Amino acid sequence: MILLQGVVNGVLLGLVYALIAAGLSLIFGLMEIVNFAHGQHLMLAMYGAYWLAVLYGVDPLLSLPLWAFALFLLGVATYWLVIARVLRAPMLAQIFSTFGLGVFLQSLAQFVWSPDFRLVPSPLVKGRVEAFGLFVGIPELVASIGAVVAFSVLYLFVTRTESGMALQATSEDREAAALVGINSHRMFALGWGMGLACVGVAGVLLSNFYYIFPEVGFPFALIAYVAVALGGFGSIPGAFVAGIIIGLTEVLSGLLIGPAYKYLFVFLIYLVVVIVRPQGLFGRY
Amino acid sequence: MKAIFREGFGPFLAMFLLGLMVSVPLRAGPAGEVTVGAVYPLSGALASTAKLSRDGIEFAVDIINKRYDLALPLARSEGLPNLGGAKIRVIFGDTQGSPEVGRAETERLITGEKVVAVVGAYQSAVTATASMAAERLSVPFLNPDSTSPTLIQRGFEWFFRATPDDDIMSKNFFDFLKDLETKKGVRVRTVALVCENTLWGTDVCKFERKYAKDYGYEVVAEMLYPARSTDLSSEVQRLKAVRPDVVFMASYISDAILYTQTMQKLDFNTQAILAMDAGHVDPAYLKTVGKSGNYVFSREVFSADLGQRKPLVRLVNEMFKKRAGYDLEGTSARSFTAMFVLADAINRAASTEPAAIRKALRETYLSSDKIIMPWGGVRFDVATGQNVLGRGIIVQIQDLKYWTVWPWHLASRDVIWPMPAWTQRR
Numbered sequence: 041m042i043l044l045q046g047v048v049n050g051v052l053l054g055l056v057y058a059l060i061a062a063g064l065s066l067i068f069g070l071m072e073i074v075n076f077a078h079g080q081h082l083m084l085a086m087y088g089a090y091w092l093a094v095l096y097g098v099d100p101l102l103s104l105p106l107w108a109f110a111l112f113l114l115g116v117a118t119y120w121l122v123i124a125r126v127l128r129a130p131m132l133a134q135i136f137s138t139f140g141l142g143v144f145l146q147s148l149a150q151f152v153w154s155p156d157f158r159l160v161p162s163p164l165v166k167g168r169v170e171a172f173g174l175f176v177g178i179p180e181l182v183a184s185i186g187a188v189v190a191f192s193v194l195y196l197f198v199t200r201t202e203s204g205m206a207l208q209a210t211s212e213d214r215e216a217a218a219l220v221g222i223n224s225h226r227m228f229a230l231g232w233g234m235g236l237a238c239v240g241v242a243g244v245l246l247s248n249f250y251y252i253f254p255e256v257g258f259p260f261a262l263i264a265y266v267a268v269a270l271g272g273f274g275s276i277p278g279a280f281v282a283g284i285i286i287g288l289t290e291v292l293s294g295l296l297i298g299p300a301y302k303y304l305f306v307f308l309i310y311l312v313v314v315i316v317r318p319q320g321l322f323g324r325y
Numbered sequence: 326m327k328a329i330f331r332e333g334f335g336p337f338l339a340m341f342l343l344g345l346m347v348s349v350p351l352r353a354g355p356a357g358e359v360t361v362g363a364v365y366p367l368s369g370a371l372a373s374t375a376k377l378s379r380d381g382i383e384f385a386v387d388i389i390n391k392r393y394d395l396a397l398p399l400a401r402s403e404g405l406p407n408l409g410g411a412k413i414r415v416i417f418g419d420t421q422g423s424p425e426v427g428r429a430e431t432e433r434l435i436t437g438e439k440v441v442a443v444v445g446a447y448q449s450a451v452t453a454t455a456s457m458a459a460e461r462l463s464v465p466f467l468n469p470d471s472t473s474p475t476l477i478q479r480g481f482e483w484f485f486r487a488t489p490d491d492d493i494m495s496k497n498f499f500d501f502l503k504d505l506e507t508k509k510g511v512r513v514r515t516v517a518l519v520c521e522n523t524l525w526g527t528d529v530c531k532f533e534r535k536y537a538k539d540y541g542y543e544v545v546a547e548m549l550y551p552a553r554s555t556d557l558s559s560e561v562q563r564l565k566a567v568r569p570d571v572v573f574m575a576s577y578i579s580d581a582i583l584y585t586q587t588m589q590k591l592d593f594n595t596q597a598i599l600a601m602d603a604g605h606v607d608p609a610y611l612k613t614v615g616k617s618g619n620y621v622f623s624r625e626v627f628s629a630d631l632g633q634r635k636p637l638v639r640l641v642n643e644m645f646k647k648r649a650g651y652d653l654e655g656t657s658a659r660s661f662t663a664m665f666v667l668a669d670a671i672n673r674a675a676s677t678e679p680a681a682i683r684k685a686l687r688e689t690y691l692s693s694d695k696i697i698m699p700w701g702g703v704r705f706d707v708a709t710g711q712n713v714l715g716r717g718i719i720v721q722i723q724d725l726k727y728w729t730v731w732p733w734h735l736a737s738r739d740v741i742w743p744m745p746a747w748t749q750r751r
Contacts, residue, residue, distance in 0.1 A: 042562055042565070042566055045562060045591070046558075046559060046562060049556070049558040049559070049562075053555075053556050053558070156609055156612075157578060157579070157582060157609040157612070157613045158613065159582075159613045159614070159615075168589075168590050168592075170592070175590060175591045175592050177590040180590075249586070251579065251582050251583070251613055253579070259553055259554070259555045260555055263555065287556075290555075290556060290559070291556065291558055291559045292559070293559075294550075294558075294559025294560060294563075295559040295562055295563060298548070298549075299548050299549065299550035299551070299554075299557075299559060299560045299563070300522050300548070300549040300550060300551065302550075302551065302554075302559065303551050303554075
């Protein structure tokens with residue numbers, strides 16, 4: 041029973057990790073740039089949901105589409121203002137640009153909103169359900185369902201729509217895609233928009249049950265990097281599977297071996313993947 | 326006449342020379358002023374905490390330098406009577422929260438500003454290096470507020486600490502449990518220790534394990550968990566599996582919040598949660614978890630509700646609140662108290678020579694009615710410099726407020742034990 045509870049907790053947690061990783065993976069797969077400000081984008085979405093709830097009484101679940109769209113726009117803007125300028129720059133410059141953006145966003149949040157901890161006051165979904173001796177938090181359940189829905193939408197978009205196809209084509213071969221008339225800049229912007237929209241959805245879902253403060257995104261982003269590496273850079277189904285594996289690893293190793301070691305096993309996965317299968321589970325590279 | 330002159334000349338000359346030395350002291354500012362250094366993280370992430378210390382120190386200096394009708398040492402006189410009414414002047418140094426800067430600032434205050442003693446520095450790691458500088462330059466360093474037990478294990482000769490440390494306060498928990506068993510018939514047999522896994526948490530767990538053994542409790546789980554985990558469900562599940570009577574916790578703010586939420590979510594119930602302050606007494610804790618934080622116990626060093634049992638605390642707190650705009654709490658109350666300990670020593674030394682002040686500090690005895698802290702008083706152990714009369718209090722969150730519940734003679738509310746199960750709460 042304890043084990044089963046652990047599995048349930050692990051899957052619920054893993055789905056949220058997966059959604060955060062999906063955005064990261066999408067951007068990387070498209071243009072081989074790692075968004076080191078990913079955790080801060082998550083933080084912005086959480087604060088967004090929080091402030092709408094506090095100032096205007098809009099529940100995070102209702103403001104979810106709004107913030108997904110807002111983060112989409114932020115992604116597009118980030119591409120044009122920051123990323124487009126370092127597209128042909130050395131890799132180090134690309135790393136610094138997104139890393140610097142992250143530091144900037146975090147400091148800004150600390151300056152504007154103070155380092156205080158906040159929690160969305162009485163969200164629409166709260167409490168827990170108990171079934172067969174298992175306890176599940178309702179907000180966590182909603183978040184994981186939301187993550188599955190968001191994943192499905194993302195997957196269908198990428199595989200079934202014309203823009204999605206163009207996105208895939210660009211990520212396969214930039215020059216060839218340009219030859220058949222696909223504007224790679226627009227595709228990159230779209231990719232950043234989609235990537236940040238994913239993390240926006242994750243942030244809003246998370247804000248239903250997780251405290252919010254300027255550095256909240258960092259540990260989530262760190263785990264998302266492991267998930268991306270495990271799932272395969274650029275693979276969306278890979279991020280999905282990897283997120284769940286990592287969620288399960290974290291909870292079960294904490295439960296069976298010892299809490300002090302749980303992140304050891306999470307990052308051990310990363311090491312093993314890098315050594316044994318650098319392209320990850322579903323990766324192309 | 327002649328005989329008197331002849332016989333009295335020797336002593337007279339000696340007195341004259343001595344007087345010359347006293348009136349032209351090596352370490353003093355303008356005439357009638359004694360300068361004291363204070364090193365705190367005035368800028369950086371802990372700036373808001375350092376402001377509490379600074380407010381406490383400045384309030385204490387005001388009381389020492391002016392005349393107030395309070396039972397505090399030196400309050401009823403102006404300045405330091407044994408030094409001709411000399412006023413205390415505090416020069417602040419900014420450690421920026423860094424051990425390296427803390428050391429450099431302490432050096433600057435001693436060699437540049439010629440301070441006669443230094444107080445500081447809140448963070449144990451900074452106190453360690455700052456007091457090292459004072460030790461090397463042979464100037465007393467009085468620490469009001471760092472609780473790492475290692476600070477007094479260094480064999481320093483110029484280091485004094487007024488606050489009880491984590492060792493003493495871990496022991497307090499077990500005294501509290503024993504007291505509960507004899508007075509309230511509470512039955513506790515098994516305990517679980519949950520600590521974050523950096524230096525502070527591991528140290529706390531170490532002391533709690535030691536005392537649990539000494540006091541005859543069975544430790545059914547000892548969990549060191551990574552601070553700032555994204556998820557703590559496996560930790561709480563482990564607790565559910567071993568069903569401890571009492572859970573001891575040492576957590577920072579983000580973990581304290583997450584634990585409370587996860588325990589509620591997974592329906593983990595126990596007789597009591599005893600927290601080693603930090604996250605569980607951070608103002609953000611109750612603000613964030615709300616009602617779910619009720620019934621948690623924490624050790625504390627001070628609580629403004631002590632005024633209900635100790636009129637001096639109420640008086641001082643009212644004055645402080647008028648001045649600073651908020652109630653005295655652990656940090657401001659401890660730096661406030663340390664200034665009195667230091668001023669009292671300088672006054673008794675009747676000198677601004679560091680060696681004389683150290684001697685006076687070693688001879689310090691302040692009874693509990695002369696300080697606002699819930700301690701038995703202030704008396705320093707000569708070997709370690711630790712205030713051996715220091716002790717903590719235990720507070721419990723009831724109706725979204727912290728109330729002193731132990732020791733009994735300082736309690737403002739009765740203990741609620743065991744805490745109600747999650748399903749039985751409103």
